[in-house]
Amino acid sequence: MDSPFKPDVLKGKVALITGGGSGIGFEISSQFGKHGASIAIMGRRKQVLDAAVSDLRSLGIPAVGFEGDVRKPEDARRVVESTFNHFGKVDILVNAAAGNFLAAAEDLSTNGFRTVLDIDAVGTFNMCREALKYLKKGGPGRDASSGGGSILNISATLHYTASWYQIHVSAAKAAVDAATRNLALEWGTDYEIRVNGIAPGPIGGTPGMSKLGPDEIENKAGDYIPLYKLGEKWDIAMAALYLSCDSGKYVNGLTMVVDNGQWLSRPRHLPKEAVKELSRVVEKRSRAKPTSKL
Ligand SMILES: NC(=O)c1ccc[n+]([C@@H]2O[C@H](COP(=O)([O-])OP(=O)(O)OC[C@H]3O[C@@H](n4cnc5c(N)ncnc54)[C@H](OP(=O)(O)O)[C@@H]3O)[C@@H](O)[C@H]2O)c1
Secondary structure, three states, X not given: OOOOOOOOOOOOOEEEEEOOOOHHHHHHHHHHHHOOOEEEEEEOOHHHHHHHHHHHHHOOOOEEEEEOOOXXXXXXXXXXXXXXXXXXXXOEEEEOOOOOOOOOHHHOOHHHHHHHHHHHHHHHHHHHHHHHHHHOOOOOOOOHHHXXXXXXXXXXXXXXXXXXXXXXXXXXXXXXXXXHHHHHHHHHHHHOOEEEEEEEOOEOOOHHHHHHOOHHHHHHHHHHOOOOOOEOHHHHHHHHHHHHOHHHOOOOOOEEEEOOOXXXXXXXXXXXXXXXXXXXXXXXXXXXXXXXXX
């Protein structure tokens, strides 16, 4: 699908995207690149980064990949610095790197719980902290008139209610959302950095969906989640563009839900036709009761 944004909305910007080598992170990387940004992507697997960088370059997008683990502060520092050294500035940080797997709470080890919190929550914090120096108003590579840069944290909706077999990811994304709001307050005030998030629903063709919603589950989801519909990576990338270019200049501290309303979904407990009839009966019964004198 074509983008509704003008192709130059991110012209001259430099974006660093963790998890940018695959899935949603890669789609954000290519859409940002198609809209004028230079792209640095970060991940642990060299072959994934190499393939993604070569795809981006084949689209004419200036792109570079840096190996690193967001859990390690020294990797976070090196990758942010390398991005600055390569492109001369850093305007946008997108934290898309995450870990996930299905596990019943009673079977989840401390290590399993901690690993996901480490990648999603601590990793996001590490990257934000290391990028601060470059994103803040007046930071290296920023001209005086351009203000601060922006941060986008990719979250989820799992923790808005409760999710089966996702206690680790729910806890991690709750922490990510808290970080989004707190950094929006502190760094928005002190450094003119906007910090926002996106909470995607289930997105087709992603590593996350193939792990958490294999076809066997996927085919049945519509039966018990009325608003169930897979989103496209494009949907998330368009929201990311909105929040990261001038269209989002007055948006700070928001985690935008992009899920077709799915987290609000409830099974219909009563057929529509039965509602009128039932209301009539209930109303009649309540009128028939003697009115209270109190
Ligand atoms: N897919 C969905 O339906 C869905 C729904 C809601 C939210 N989300 C969120 O959207 C984001 C992308 O998800 P996705 O499904 O597209 O999955 P994905 O491609 O598997 O995203 C994970 C990416 O992060 C990188 N990564 C993982 N651990 C890392 C670490 N410690 N350090 C650096 N990079 C690391 C991975 O590369 P390496 O393994 O090479 O490091 C991979 O490129 C995630 O934040 C996810 O929670 C996805």
